[in-house]
Each structure stands twice: as C-alpha cells, then as structure tokens.
Amino acid sequence: MGSRRMVLLLIGVAGFLAAWLIQLEPTQLFGKAQWHQLGVFFQAALSPALTYEDGAVVPEGLFLMEIAEALYKTLIYTAAAISLSLVGGLVFGFLGSAKAWLSLAAPGHVWGRALSAIALTGHFFVRTVMTVLRSVHEIVWAILFLQALGAENLAAVFAIAIPYSATLGKVFSELIDEAPRAAAGALRDNGASPVQVYVFGLLPAVIPDLLAYLLYRFECGLRSAAVLGFFGAPTLGSYLSLSWGERHYHEVWAYLYALLALIVAFDFWSGAVRRRLTVGLES
Amino acid sequence: MSEHSTQLEAVAELRRARPRDRFLRVGLSCFALLLAASWFTGEFGIREFDWERRWANCERFLSRVVPFPMQEHPEASFAEKLGLAGGWLLDRWRESGAEAFRYTLGLSVVAIVFAGVASLVSLPLASRRLATASPLVPPHRELPAWQRWLWRLIGQGCRFLLVLARSVPEYMIAFFLVVALGFNAWPAVLALAIHNAGILGRLGSELVDNMPSAVPVSQRSLGAGRWQIYAFGAVPSLFSRFLIFFFYRWETCVRDATVLGMLGIPTLGYYLLEARAKDHLDEMLFFVALGSVTVLIGDLLSAFVRWRLERTS
Amino acid sequence: MTQAAKAASDHAFQLCEVSVHFAELVALDGVSLTIERGEKVGFVGPSGAGKTTLLRLLNASQRADQGRLLVLGQALHEVDGPSLKRVRSGIGFIPQRFHLIPSLRVLHNVLMGRLGQQGFWASLRSLLFPSAAEQVAVHDVLARVGLAEKLFAKTDHLSGGQQQRVAIARALYQSPQALLADEPVASVDPTRARATMELLTRLAEEGELTLGVSLHDQALARSFLPRLVGIREGRIFKDAPTEAWTDADFEELYQLGELSPLEDGYRN
Numbered sequence: 007m008g009s010r011r012m013v014l015l016l017i018g019v020a021g022f023l024a025a026w027l028i029q030l031e032p033t034q035l036f037g038k039a040q041w042h043q044l045g046v047f048f049q050a051a052l053s054p055a056l057t058y059e060d061g062a063v064v065p066e067g068l069f070l071m072e073i074a075e076a077l078y079k080t081l082i083y084t085a086a087a088i089s090l091s092l093v094g095g096l097v098f099g100f101l102g103s104a105k106a107w108l109s110l111a112a113p114g115h116v117w118g119r120a121l122s123a124i125a126l127t128g129h130f131f132v133r134t135v136m137t138v139l140r141s142v143h144e145i146v147w148a149i150l151f152l153q154a155l156g157a158e159n160l161a162a163v164f165a166i167a168i169p170y171s172a173t174l175g176k177v178f179s180e181l182i183d184e185a186p187r188a189a190a191g192a193l194r195d196n197g198a199s200p201v202q203v204y205v206f207g208l209l210p211a212v213i214p215d216l217l218a219y220l221l222y223r224f225e226c227g228l229r230s231a232a233v234l235g236f237f238g239a240p241t242l243g244s245y246l247s248l249s250w251g252e253r254h255y256h257e258v259w260a261y262l263y264a265l266l267a268l269i270v271a272f273d274f275w276s277g278a279v280r281r282r283l284t285v286g287l288e289s
Numbered sequence: 290m291s292e293h294s295t296q297l298e299a300v301a302e303l304r305r306a307r308p309r310d311r312f313l314r315v316g317l318s319c320f321a322l323l324l325a326a327s328w329f330t331g332e333f334g335i336r337e338f339d340w341e342r343r344w345a346n347c348e349r350f351l352s353r354v355v356p357f358p359m360q361e362h363p364e365a366s367f368a369e370k371l372g373l374a375g376g377w378l379l380d381r382w383r384e385s386g387a388e389a390f391r392y393t394l395g396l397s398v399v400a401i402v403f404a405g406v407a408s409l410v411s412l413p414l415a416s417r418r419l420a421t422a423s424p425l426v427p428p429h430r431e432l433p434a435w436q437r438w439l440w441r442l443i444g445q446g447c448r449f450l451l452v453l454a455r456s457v458p459e460y461m462i463a464f465f466l467v468v469a470l471g472f473n474a475w476p477a478v479l480a481l482a483i484h485n486a487g488i489l490g491r492l493g494s495e496l497v498d499n500m501p502s503a504v505p506v507s508q509r510s511l512g513a514g515r516w517q518i519y520a521f522g523a524v525p526s527l528f529s530r531f532l533i534f535f536f537y538r539w540e541t542c543v544r545d546a547t548v549l550g551m552l553g554i555p556t557l558g559y560y561l562l563e564a565r566a567k568d569h570l571d572e573m574l575f576f577v578a579l580g581s582v583t584v585l586i587g588d589l590l591s592a593f594v595r596w597r598l599e600r601t602s
Numbered sequence: 603m604t605q606a607a608k609a610a611s612d613h614a615f616q617l618c619e620v621s622v623h624f625a626e627l628v629a630l631d632g633v634s635l636t637i638e639r640g641e642k643v644g645f646v647g648p649s650g651a652g653k654t655t656l657l658r659l660l661n662a663s664q665r666a667d668q669g670r671l672l673v674l675g676q677a678l679h680e681v682d683g684p685s686l687k688r689v690r691s692g693i694g695f696i697p698q699r700f701h702l703i704p705s706l707r708v709l710h711n712v713l714m715g716r717l718g719q720q721g722f723w724a725s726l727r728s729l730l731f732p733s734a735a736e737q738v739a740v741h742d743v744l745a746r747v748g749l750a751e752k753l754f755a756k757t758d759h760l761s762g763g764q765q766q767r768v769a770i771a772r773a774l775y776q777s778p779q780a781l782l783a784d785e786p787v788a789s790v791d792p793t794r795a796r797a798t799m800e801l802l803t804r805l806a807e808e809g810e811l812t813l814g815v816s817l818h819d820q821a822l823a824r825s826f827l828p829r830l831v832g833i834r835e836g837r838i839f840k841d842a843p844t845e846a847w848t849d850a851d852f853e854e855l856y857q858l859g860e861l862s863p864l865e866d867g868y869r870n
Contacts, residue, residue: 027395141588149565188699196717296741307755
C-alpha cells in the first residue's frame with residue numbers, strides 16, 4: 007500500500023510540476039470571447055450538413071459524394087501505407103528477432119553458423135534503426151518529404167509507412183522472440199534447416215497475434231491518414247480544413263461524423279476478428 | 290488404383306467438412322484485397338513523376354539542411370567544420386531548443402495525468418462487470434426494470450463515449466480547441482487527454498473484466514457496493530498493470546505533443562514550422578532531430594519504469 | 603530399408619564410452635550401448651538419470667562431449683550439415699509434450715515431419731498447397747494411429763491423447779528407420795498408457811522400425827519391451843533382456859540415492 011501511494015504521489019507531483027513548467031493556468035480556460043465561436047461550432051454538431059452550405063454557389067446534392075470521396079481517399083491511403091508497413095514490418099521483425107533463430111540454428115550446420123554471424127551483427131543495428139525511424143512522427147515525415155520532393159501523393163503514404171514499419175517491426179520481433187520455442191525445437195530435431203525452423207516453427211504460432219496487431223495499426227492509420235490531409239495529402243483532413251476555413255461548421259461536422267463512423271465500424275469489425283482469432287488459441 | 294481413389298474421396302470428404310470460420314475468411318480476404326487494390330486505384334501513379342525535377346529538389350534540400358556556418362565556409366577543414374556545427378547547435382539549443390524541449394515534455398506529462406484520472410473515473414462505469422444493476426453476483430430479489438435498463442444505458446453509453454474519444458484524432462480535437470482557447474497549452478493538453486482517456490479506459494476496463502473474480506465476489510457478498518469493490522478490490526490488484534499502460538501511453542503522448550505544436554502551441558512542432566516558414570532548413574532539421582531525441586528520452590524513461598513495474602508485479 | 607542397406611550396417615545405434623556434460627553437471631558418464639536394427643528397447647530409471655539426454659543423443663540432437671557415437675551407420679563426430687540433417691530426418695522423435703503448433707491444422711503439423719527431406723521452397727509449397735498425393739499420404743499415416751477423421755481438425759481442438767497421436771503421426775510421416783519416444787506415458791491414466799505403448803510397439807513391428815522408449819513405469823516396460831536399459835546417475839545400471847530383470851533390480855534402480863539435480867528433458 008505504501009509503495010502504491012508513493013507512486014501516485016510522485017505522478018501527482020510530476021503533473022503539477024509539469025503544469026507549472028508550461029504555465030498552465032485554469033484562468034486561461036475562462037473569460038474568452040472565443041468561447042462563443044466554439045459554441046457556434048458545437049451547435050452545428052446537432053445538424054451536420056447534407057448539402058453544401060453555400061448551395062447558391064455550388065450545385066446541391068453533390069456534398070454527400072464529396073464525403074464519400076473523402077472517406078475513399080482516406081481508406082486508400084491507409085491501405086497503401088499499411089500494405090507497405092506490413093512488408094517493412096516483416097523484414098524489420100525478421101531481422102530484429104534474429105536472436106530467436108540464433109538459438110535454433112542446427113549445431114554444426116554450415117548455414118547456421120554463417121547466418122548466426124550475420125544475425126548477431128545486424129541485430130543491434132536494426133533495432134537502433136527501428137527506434138530512430140519510430141521516433142519521428144508521421145506528420146514530420148510528411149513535412150520532410152514535402153520539402154525534399156515537393157507535393158507528391160506517394161509521399162504521404164511513405165510518411166505513414168516509415169514509422170509504422172518500425173513500430174510493426176518492433177512488435178513483430180517481440181512476438182517472435184516470446185513465441186514458444188518448443189515446437190520449433192522439435193522441427194529442428196526432425197532435421198529442418200534454420201530457415202525452415204523459423205518459417206514453419208516460429209511464424210505460424212505468432213500469426214494470430216500479428217494479424218490482430220496489424221488490424222489495430224490499420225485503425226491508427228486511418229486517423230493518421232485523415233490528419234495528413236492538413237499537410238497536403240488529399241485525404242479527409244484536407245476536405246475538413248477547407249470547410250473549416252470557410253466557417254462551414256455543418257460541413258465540418260458531417261466530415262467528422264463520417265470519419266468517426268468509418269473508424270468505429272472498423273473498430274467493431276476488428277474487435278470481432280480479434281476475438282475469433284484468440285478464441286481458437288485458448289480452447 | 291480403386292483403393293487410391295476411395296482414399297482421395299475420403300480426403301475430399303474430410304476437406305469439405307473441415308471446420309472453418311466464414312466470418313474470418315471472408316473478412317480477412319476482403320481486408321487483404323483492400324490492401325492490394327489500393328495500389329491499382331491510380332492514386333499513386335508514378336507515370337507523371339518528374340524524376341529530374343524531384344532529384345533537383347532533393348539535392349537542393351540536402352545542401353541546405355547542413356548547418357548554416359558550414360554552408361558559409363565550404364573551404365574549412367573537417368575539424369573546423371565540426372567546431373562550427375557544434376557552436377551552431379549550442380546556439381540553437383540556447384535560443385529556443387531548450388524551451389521547446391521543456392515545453393513538449395511538460396505538456397505530455399500534464400496530458401497523461403489528466404487522461405489517467407479521467408479514465409480511472411470512467412472505468413467502472415464502462416466495465417461490463419461493474420456497470421450492471423447487480424454487479425458480480427445475481428440479485429437477491431427481482432430488480433425493477435428501470436434499474437436494469439438504466440445500468441445498461443450507463444454501461445453501453447460509457448463504452449461508446451470511450452470509443453468516440455479514442456476515435457477522433459487528437460490533432461483534430463486540438464485544431465478545433467485552439468480557436469476557443471488560444472495558443473496556450475490547453476488545447477493540446479485537452480486533446481491528448483481526451484484521446485488517451487479513451488484508450489486507457491478501454492484497456493483498463495478490459496483489465497477489470499478479465500481479473501480473477503474471487504476477491505471482488507467475496508467483497509460483494511460481504512455487502513460492498515460497486516465503488517467499494519472498484520476502489521478496494523479492483524484498483525489495488527490491477528494497479529501496476531494499469532501503470533504499465535499509463536507509461537506506454539505517455540510515450541505516445543510525447544510523440545504526439547511534438548507535432549501538436551504545429552497548431553501554434555509552443556512545442557517542438559511550432560519551432561519546426563517556424564523554421565520552415567523562414568526557409569531555414571538547417572534549423573528545421575535541428576528541430577526534427579530534437580523531436581526525435583525527446584521521443585527517445587521518453588521511450589527510455591517509460592521502458593525503464595515499465596521494466597521496474599513488471600519486475601515487481 | 604532394403605536388405606542390402608540393413609546388411610551394410612546392422613547396428614541402428616552404437617555408443618562407445620560417450621559422456622555429456624552440462625556446465626559442471628555430468629548428464630551421461632561413459633555410456634556404451636549397441637542397439638540393433640528392429641530392436642525394441644526401453645530406457646528405465648529415476649528422473650534426472652539421463653534418459654532424455656540419451657534419447658537426444660540417439661536423435662543426433664545432442665552432441666557428445668566424449669566418446670564415439672554412430673547413428674544409422676553414420677559416425678556423428680565427423681558429420682557435416684547435410685548428412686546431419688539426413689540422420690535426423692531418418693529418426694522419428696516424439697517429444698514428451700508433443701511440441702505441435704496449436705494454431706495449425708493436423709494436416710500441416712504432420713506435413714512438417716518431412717521438412718528435413720525437403721528444400722525450403724519445396725516445403726513451403728507443400729505446406730501452403732499440399733498436393734492430393736500428400737494429403738492422402740498424411741491421411742494414411744493418421745489412419746495408422748487411428749486419427750484419420752481428424753485430418754483437417756485444428757490441432758488445439760484435440761485432446762491431449764489425440765495430440766500425442768498427431769506427434770506420432772508426424773514422426774511416422776518422416777518414413778523413419780527408428781522411432782524414439784520420450785516419456786510417452788508420463789502423466790497419463792493407466793488405460794491410455796497401455797494404449798500408447800501398444801500403438802508404439804505395433805507401429806514399430808509393422809514398419810520394422812527400431813524403437814526406443816524412455817519410461818518410468820516398470821510394469822509397462824516389462825510387458826511391452828523385450829530389452830531394458832536401466833540408467834542411474836548418468837551410467838548404465840543394467841542392460842539385459844527383460845526376462846533377466848528381477849524385482850530386486852528395479853528396487854535398486856529406483857532407490858533414492860544422491861541423485862543429480864539435473865532437469866530431465868527440454869528446458870520448457
């Protein structure tokens with residue numbers, strides 16, 4: 007009990023210290039005239055737009071198509087980014103988990119020894135690279151690409167795919183390192199080569215977890231892709247910020263609801279998939 | 290030959306009858322198809338890709354991210370260049386780097402503390418086990434229908450609110466809040482707190498729903514109410530595992546805090562965009578690198594604390 | 603398995619003064635042993651005596667620190683990678699805890715028995731798209747252990763006894779010359795223990811395989827295996843036809859002494 011209180015106290019003190027450090031004051035929350043504008047914005051939440059708000063300028067009826075397009079683009083960008091990350095993540099995961107198959111290399115096997123040497127040297131290098139790639143936010147990657155290459159659709163995909171590959175690689179390699187080794191050992195004893203042991207003995211055991219995590223990253227990817235719209239990608243964020251700029255708050259809410267519906271729907275589906283994947287393992 | 294064909298028949302029969310999960314097969318096939326199809330939409334075509342111009346852009350970019358004094362003295366020796374770069378780095382750090390670093394870390398800590406408190410309060414209301422009319426044990430007598438319905442409403446409603454909270458990208462929340470609250474830390478703190486409260490609430494309520502039931506059930510049969518069970522049964526036994534989630538989310542808070550500055554809140558992202566607006570690409574890269582270092586420090590701290598917690602729990 | 607191949611080397615296994623150490627612990631100490639092809643041998647003794655280490659030596663999974671070891675006519679201390687692979691794939695090893703991959707179907711777990719005889723791409727093809735012939739072959743092997751109808755079942759949906767038979771089928775699918783089973787009847791009820799021993803001896807006789815089984819239960823050992831090797835504290839205590847073993851021998855074998863604290867088996 008004593009140590010728990012101590013931890014809570016420490017966290018509380020850290021919170022206050024940090025609040026003081028960034029000059030966070032409750033008074034900043036009140037007495038702002040701008041609350042009125044936010045009030046107007048939140049009132050619009052009750053009546054999201056179904057047509058363009060300045061119908062006089064833009065023909066009516068096309069707005070729903072625009073929402074559909076925004077969702078479609080967001081989905082496509084996420085899918086492209088996640089498919090790249092899956093490839094990258096598998097490569098990183100394989101190299102990062104090299105330790106797992108070091109222990110499985112057949113004693114006396116020429117291949118095994120050569121691979122061990124490569125794996126050992128590569129292991130720490132790959133882990134470091136993954137950590138660095140992961141530490142740069144996808145928005146920052148997007149800005150770097152924008153600056154270095156100019157506006158480019160593919161850049162947004164890479165901006166998401168780079169840190170996501172590293173994150174997936176980290177999780178994959180941890181899953182593989184923690185996977186039960188016994189089955190793999192049995193395959194080795196039956197004469198399987200190190201590569202066979204890795205691919206058939208270790209990978210199948212982690213596929214359900216790996217898939218569950220991939221689905222979770224896809225959900226994160228939807229959010230990231232939508233936000234990259236604020237930074238030049240043609241995804242939902244770009245539509246939303248246009249409407250926001252023109253103070254068409256009803257339109258903003260329509261986009262927001264559409265995004266939420268997409269993410270929540272995906273969340274429910276992937277939750278059901280996850281449950282079914284893990285049920286098979288437990289029973 | 291005929292024996293062989295009857296065997297083939299038997300195998301085919303077993304194959305037809307094999308257990309399979311249609312929902313998983315169809316769902317995951319569609320998902321795989323989506324991943325592959327995204328590349329054939331024409332959205333990312335490199336047909337019109339102008340390699341020459343891109344390469345020129347890239348070269349220009351690379352030449353200008355070198356620290357400014359090094360650009361000015363191309364004739365300097367390597368050692369001199371190192372000295373120049375070192376001095377330049379120190380200047381940047383003193384000028385605004387240190388301040389941005391402090392602000393980013395501070396902001397992330399405040400945000401995660403808010404998120405932690407909010408999720409701890411909402412957790413029992415979102416738990417499938419606790420947010421029922423008669424938590425953990427069947428009621429002694431028939432409960433009035435309105436009570437059962439009320440608790441169902443509370444449970445479902447809270448779970449849905451948590452889903453919503455974690456579904457909205459934190460960047461968008463902050464984007465809206467900046468209008469009302471101005472360019473101080475609040476929009477970022479609130480955005481991060483809302484998003485992470487949603488995630489911590491979900492992870493936490495899963496912990497509560499999966500915990501062994503012996504202790505809370507016995508507490509319940511001793512007459513403890515749901516809040517008592519939560520505070521004296523669930524929280525103590527799940528405390529360290531919840532803390533592990535807490536620090537894991539803090540890591541991502543640090544990462545997100547760096548970019549929320551792009552909305553005008555003085556974290557690293559703010560200075561990054563400012564340098565870009567001034568077209569000081571070397572300075573921009575400095576803030577990218579500093580952001581990376583900040584995130585790494587957060588990672589290390591969090592990994593250390595989680596390691597300690599896992600060892601003790 | 604032709605007569606000619608048998609004549610070329612009659613011994614399935616031959617150990618000459620073999621010792622194995624794990625750090626400071628001596629697991630096996632100067633063991634000499636010859637097992638002819640087609641023999642059925644039981645390894646008996648208290649836990650920690652070195653039975654599993656001995657079985658792993660015979661399967662070429664464990665290096666001998668001293669002494670000479672011949673497995674299927676192959677001298678193991680001078681063997682290179684490919685022939686080691688060949689030796690291993692010539693011996694079906696049934697681990698105590700089966701070591702199957704729970705999330706896969708029975709078909710795939712059995713198919714993995716042939717990994718040692720295939721290159722990587724061939725094995726990938728066979729596991730992803732098993733041919734009709736392969737499916738029939740696996741079905742056949744499963745029929746021999748009485749599990750034919752479970753060909754496409756998920757392995758983790760099977761009972762412990764059924765999983766053990768899948769592990770036996772995987773070993774059989776290697777078309778091995780010898781079967782080695784590590785404690786196949788530890789921690790199972792007596793009826794199932796008898797059934798397992800019956801299955802193993804029947805399979806060995808049908809396929810003219812050499813059989814090596816480590817076990818605790820002296821009654822089972824005596825009723826199923828014609829030759830018993832008693833092991834105690836890393837040394838051979840007695841190696842004789844089963845008729846020559848007396849109750850007094852068993853009593854002495856299992857007498858509590860200064861047992862080595864070494865864990866028996868895989869560290870799992």
